[in-house]
Amino acid sequence: MKIVISGGGTGGHIYPALALVREIQEKTNDAEFLYIGTNKGLESQIVPRENIPFRSIHITGFKRKLSFENIKTIYRFLKGTRDSSRILKEFKPDIVIGTGGYVCGPVVYAASKRRIPTIIHEQNSVPGLTNKFLSRYVDKIAICFDEAKEYFPSSKVVFTGNPRASEVTGKDGIRGRLSAGLSTTLPTVLIFGGSRGARPINEAVVKSFADFANKPYQVLYVTGDVHFEAVKKEADLIGNPGNVVIKPFIHNMPEVLAGANLVVSRAGATTIAELTSLGVPSILIPSPYVTNNHQEKNARSLSERGAAVLLLEKDLTAKSLVTSIDAILLDKEKQKQMKDKALKLGVPDSAERLFRLMQQLAGKKQQ
Incomplete structure (x- = not known):
């Protein structure tokens, strides 16, 4: 053919x-x-x-x-x-x-x-x-x-x-964690804003470092190449918590996704396809700058079915971010429910x- x-x-x-x-x-x-x-x-x-x-x-x-x-x-x-x-x-x-x-x-x-x-x-x-x-x-x-x-x-x-x-099914999540320098036992939240990163997400995450330092989970924070140096400099000034790993880019994203208990990201179609296929609970922060506001509508498709939490960029602060993460990562039953509902949407x-x-x-x- x-x-x-x-x-x-x-x-x-x-x-x-x-x-x-x-x-x-x-x-x-x-x-x-x-x-x-x-x-x-x-x-x-x-x-x-x-x-x-x-x-x-x-x-x-x-x-x-x-x-x-x-x-x-x-x-x-x-x-x-x-x-x-x-x-x-x-x-x-x-x-x-x-x-x-x-x-x-x-x-x-x-x-x-x-x-x-x-x-x-x-x-x-x-x-x-x-x-x-x-x-x-x-x-x-x-x-x-x-x-x-x-x-x-x-x-x-x-x-x-x-x-x-x-392409993401059957990936080794433990291998993904090890490749990113993460613990294989701690609950893990992966935060990223797309291949180039997203400034509003970066700003909220940096302001959350002090709170993250006291949490019983670890954070893998992918800034995007464009923002990495600025974010790393700010992290060094504030004090980079030991349970927060900062990377400019992840080349083996399917494996790393498979090792995450929770993902915070934009709501692009490819990301959503990967999350639902793996059954990973998510907090979706749709970009308000896309045609027809389609990312928000993508995100609502998951949030209305209980597979994700929708957090609009206008409501994104360090406090709302940490509160949303805690509500999922510190509640195993909620994680399980969201995982099951995400898997039902996966293809x-x-x-x-x-x-x-x-x-x-x-x-x-x-x-």
Whole structure:
């Protein structure tokens, strides 16, 4: 089977695509891949490192306000569609899947016009403009949150979950703790704000050091590379408690997540997929700066089902953070309840589900 994948802009669109590629490679030896992205997106750096053939087109996203730039974007979309169509004609894929980001627009649209089976994968509870547009043309729409159903034609929707969830199951949590310099016996809270960190979370955590020093649990605090030096300097001035480990970045995040009793983080779709697959209780602090406020809606999907606690950034203080952590880590029964409810929302076979859907559509084409 020849497969074209397109997705870009953020890791939230790229990493699920790569998880899907790895799942397919494990299941079959005859799959051939081509990834179409942009030269300026993260995908241009990440995908080639995975030894996946990569082609690029030039496209930009629409501005939500009336702007002359949108006229340029329409031109780029039309050119991107022509360029994508030419690439598809050369590669002759059996199926095309878009995992999000504006680059998917011309690629998936061109595929639909060439009558190639198409799927879009929507990771969030609220879809972006590109997937809303493409929903009219694709054959199937794979979703990760039930809340996303209302935005799409019901006949096309299939619940698959996020392929990233499949990559965290079965990881060694003890090994993850040891790799981060943590005790293997103390209850553990992992705090992070995404790959680049989040200043409001960093500020609240630093102000919590004095309280953390007296707690019967340990804290692994991942600042993000951009903030690490400033945070470390402040920690040294205040006094870094012995039960708080500060890291700029974690490269083996699935293992470290598996070793956590509680996670404090943003509410990105990939993070939520990982947490629910592992059954890790969480305190979610959604970023208020994302499109359609989708992170808050992602977080509410978990908090309303008892799998997470929602803490809005406007309510985030050192006191509210420590109080929220204590309420979970110091209550084993509450931890168990949240873990069980998170596991019920997890889809550890999500990559396999999406692959089966692709096989079905590609098979229909070949009949």
